[in-house]
Amino acid sequence: MAFGETEILKGISARFERGKTNLIIGQSGAGKTVLLKVLVGLLQPLQGQILYDGQDVTHLTHKELRTVRMAVGMLFQGSALFDFMTVEENIRFPLDMFTNWTRKEKLDRVNYCLERVNLESVNDKFPSEVSGGMQKRVGIARAIVLKPKFLFCDEPNSGLDPKTSMLIDDLIQSITRENNITTVINTHDMNSVMEIGENIILLYNGEIAWQGSASEVLGSQNDYLQEFIFASPFLQRLRKAALDQGLSDQV
Amino acid sequence: MGTRLIAETIIFATSSKPVLRIMFSGIVQIFTDFGRWILLMRQAMQRPEKWSMYWKETVRQMYDIGIGSLIIVALISIFMGAVAAIQFAYQLSGQLIPIWYIGYIVRDLAILESAPTITCLVLAGKVGSNMAAELGGMRQKEHIDAMEIMGVNTASYLIMPKLVAAVVVIPLLVYVSAFVAMIGGFLASVPTGVMTTAEYTRGLLAFYEPYNVFIMSVKSVVFAFILTAVSTYQGYFVKIGSIELGKASTQAVVVSNILILLADYIIALVMTG
Numbered sequence: 001m002a003f004g005e006t007e008i009l010k011g012i013s014a015r016f017e018r019g020k021t022n023l024i025i026g027q028s029g030a031g032k033t034v035l036l037k038v039l040v041g042l043l044q045p046l047q048g049q050i051l052y053d054g055q056d057v058t059h060l061t062h063k064e065l066r067t068v069r070m071a072v073g074m075l076f077q078g079s080a081l082f083d084f085m086t087v088e089e090n091i092r093f094p095l096d097m098f099t100n101w102t103r104k105e106k107l108d109r110v111n112y113c114l115e116r117v118n119l120e121s122v123n124d125k126f127p128s129e130v131s132g133g134m135q136k137r138v139g140i141a142r143a144i145v146l147k148p149k150f151l152f153c154d155e156p157n158s159g160l161d162p163k164t165s166m167l168i169d170d171l172i173q174s175i176t177r178e179n180n181i182t183t184v185i186n187t188h189d190m191n192s193v194m195e196i197g198e199n200i201i202l203l204y205n206g207e208i209a210w211q212g213s214a215s216e217v218l219g220s221q222n223d224y225l226q227e228f229i230f231a232s233p234f235l236q237r238l239r240k241a242a243l244d245q246g247l248s249d250q251v
Numbered sequence: 252m253g254t255r256l257i258a259e260t261i262i263f264a265t266s267s268k269p270v271l272r273i274m275f276s277g278i279v280q281i282f283t284d285f286g287r288w289i290l291l292m293r294q295a296m297q298r299p300e301k302w303s304m305y306w307k308e309t310v311r312q313m314y315d316i317g318i319g320s321l322i323i324v325a326l327i328s329i330f331m332g333a334v335a336a337i338q339f340a341y342q343l344s345g346q347l348i349p350i351w352y353i354g355y356i357v358r359d360l361a362i363l364e365s366a367p368t369i370t371c372l373v374l375a376g377k378v379g380s381n382m383a384a385e386l387g388g389m390r391q392k393e394h395i396d397a398m399e400i401m402g403v404n405t406a407s408y409l410i411m412p413k414l415v416a417a418v419v420v421i422p423l424l425v426y427v428s429a430f431v432a433m434i435g436g437f438l439a440s441v442p443t444g445v446m447t448t449a450e451y452t453r454g455l456l457a458f459y460e461p462y463n464v465f466i467m468s469v470k471s472v473v474f475a476f477i478l479t480a481v482s483t484y485q486g487y488f489v490k491i492g493s494i495e496l497g498k499a500s501t502q503a504v505v506v507s508n509i510l511i512l513l514a515d516y517i518i519a520l521v522m523t524g
Contacts, residue, residue, distance in 0.1 A: 042400070096301070
């Protein structure tokens with residue numbers, strides 16, 4: 001994948017597993033967002049394949065791609081809620097566009113999704129009238145309203161306090177397990193990596209520098225990974241103490 | 252790819268001559284924009300995913316364009332008619348041409364030129380810039396990407412209703428404009444004593460040619476299409492940044508105005524030549 005002469009992603013080969021939270025991590029500018037946009041078809045790779053359940057989506061026409069996208073939900077970094085619609089209308093939009101359900105069926109589904117993301121009494125509010133964390137949750141509700149098989153989240157914790165971040169992480173992980181969907185999260189939040197990282201890919205300069213799970217992070221000797229995860233002196237000391245005391249598994 | 256290579260080669264060959272290089276880059280840009288516009292329009296004309304959603308959006312756009320622009324169109328038209336009547340009264344004074352000719356001149360001026368052209372130039376500024384800013388804002392806030400990922404044909408959903416609404420409503424606004432311009436001419440000439448009601452009415456009814464109304468209708472439909480297609484294109488492909496959004500809005504108005512005037516000339520040439 002390249003923009004003009006600048007190559008952004010090189011030789012990426014990865015498999016994202018169903019029912020697991022797959023994380024793409026890396027420093028700013030490593031190519032995480034570009035990779036996510038390539039995966040969802042918003043950007044076209046110069047070469048290679050992107051397989052959804054074995055179907056290559058890189059050479060599909062707009063129309064064919066749209067059919068595949070019906071099975072995809074995405075949470076954007078800025079939530080991307082339509083600011084001219086209420087919360088309820090935002091979540092109902094995919095149902096209005098793609099289903100022939102009755103008004104009551106749609107409302108029931110909207111309310112179920114809102115309940116699922118622990119939101120109540122916000123149906124008639126506009127996105128600007130709810131907090132950043134609530135906007136993210138509305139974004140998740142909208143992403144899951146059509147029962148997708150694939151869920152993509154671009155920096156779901158950006159701009160959120162640690163407690164709300166954990167809440168969003170838990171929510172994404174429980175939805176992933178509950179519905180057995182393939183979730184791909186693009187993040188540089190260390191808490192997310194350690195808490196919900198079941199399959200982690202570290203990008204460095206557009207290439208995969210490391211792949212593993214959260215339990216393998218502490219014991220890994222990969223320099224890029226250590227430099228990225230344990231960037232602060234405090235975390236370096238913490239890692240050393242944990243390793244010295246043989247607590248890597250528990251960490 | 253081959254065409255791009257040729258273009259880059261020519262740009263390189265003319266690199267020692269800045270004026271030539273700028274001119275050639277400009278021409279390449281025009282062709283690039285035209286090609287992208289054709290592709291966008293082709294995508295925008297595809298079958299809607301759900302007619303009811305498109306209809307809802309079309310009605311919303313009709314309301315925004317029609318009701319939202321009615322006052323400004325009426326205001327401009329009343330003054331256009333009034334100024335035309337006063338100036339022609341001034342020019343015709345002391346000549347052998349009968350004074351009731353003013354009604355006739357105001358009518359044909361409104362029908363043939365001021366109502367379709369001036370109204371659409373004003374609407375390009377009001378409606379066109381609004382469309383470009385709306386779509387540009389949606390692009391920048393990732394609303395368009397969000398819809399794409401849901402499986403919506405964004406080019407179609409965001410552009411087709413605007414095109415349909417504009418092509419239906421703008422001609423109606425143009426008819427209103429022509430009518431109000433004639434009222435403006437009346438208000439400027441009858442109460443002020445320039446002529447009597449009977450004289451003005453005689454002028455309005457003299458030499459009436461229904462074909463002229465047909466020309467006005469053709470112009471208004473073509474201009475409505477131009478201003479919507481250009482503005483939505485500018486907004487849809489806006490880049491990141493507030494400056495880019497402003498630029499897209501300005502470009503939408505400037506390009507629409509130029510193309511409307513060019514189309515005005517071509518329609519006049521073809522339909523009255």
